[in-house]
Amino acid sequence: MAVRGLGQGRRYSGWLTCTTDNGLSWENPIYANCWMTAGCNPLCHCLLTTKPIDTFKLRPMKTAMTAHPPISDQMASVHASPPPGSAPFAEDGSVSGTGSSHSSALVSDVPDSSDPPSSSGKRQHHPDDIPTQPTKKARLSNEQREATIAAAVSVILDCLDDEPLRQGLRKTPARYAKALLSLTQGYKKSVEEVLGDAEFDENHSEVVLIRDIDVFSLCEHHLLPFHGKLHVAYIPSGSVIGLSKIARIADLFARRLQVQERLTSQIADAVERATKAAGVMVYVTCSHMCMAMRGVQKVGAQTTTTAVRGRYKQEADLRREFLDIVGQQSR
């Protein structure tokens, strides 16, 4: 498949075969942005290795060489110019040539024209802004996301280990990419999908409390896990939702890059919206590996966060009842 002329602002993906000057050869999946009109040199776009590369060859992935929508002029302009000495693509889609090693960011955050810009150009987050829909990045194909992450992990391994291509590490970039996408699968789902049809008319207007729901998430500061338990209570007003859906809503938000406070609020907001409840209370206790394995190294430290909505905000008795049920000290 010919890739010549994919064009400025297009994205492409493929496998890049690299050979270092000491004869080592390996393949890296790449997913990159192209901003040249023809004959671009993939080395200038992909984040590959710190080792010198003297030959390279690009062959398409089975389903790849897809042209994606152009990235905005704004994003194209933040990239550095490609180095001189581009290599032409062959008609079969492969490209070979010589060059020196070069690295740059792999995939930029492509702004969406539907995002309301702030005066600083950044998207403003509003407290009511619950991300109930899959994110823009999650709409990329799994293959594209896996390839991008795996390529980045190859670079990380190259920085850590003297033999990044040894048997035990050879498949690590691909394994890690799969694992990370699994740990962040919440980006791909919406609250509506999670709920399905599991809303049932019921006159029960007393507390429904689901306790001891496991929570596993990734701290957005260090990409290290935090895990613990959460308890959710709501006061129905005319209908209830399937019990499992509360845990699914929790997973939807936990399986993203998070801070515990935001996770807690997002679950409370989503449960309130899904159940149209008169009141919601969420209580989360977690251990953060970024505080245990590294940094301050406090292995026993636990963080508790709560979020209250509706009647739980106004009525201390309801909060007390919640804490009694989950076995915590009343405050």
Ligand SMILES: Nc1nc2c(ncn2[C@@H]2O[C@H](COP(=O)(O)OP(=O)(O)OP(=O)(O)O)[C@@H](O)[C@H]2O)c(=O)[nH]1
């Ligand atoms: N509020 C909040 N902070 C978190 C959460 N997860 C991790 N953190 C904190 O994020 C902070 C990041 O602080 P920085 O000083 O930028 O990073 P750092 O140098 O790695 O900090 P140390 O962990 O203190 O070594 C740390 O204090 C973490 O404990 C969370 O869920 N909520």
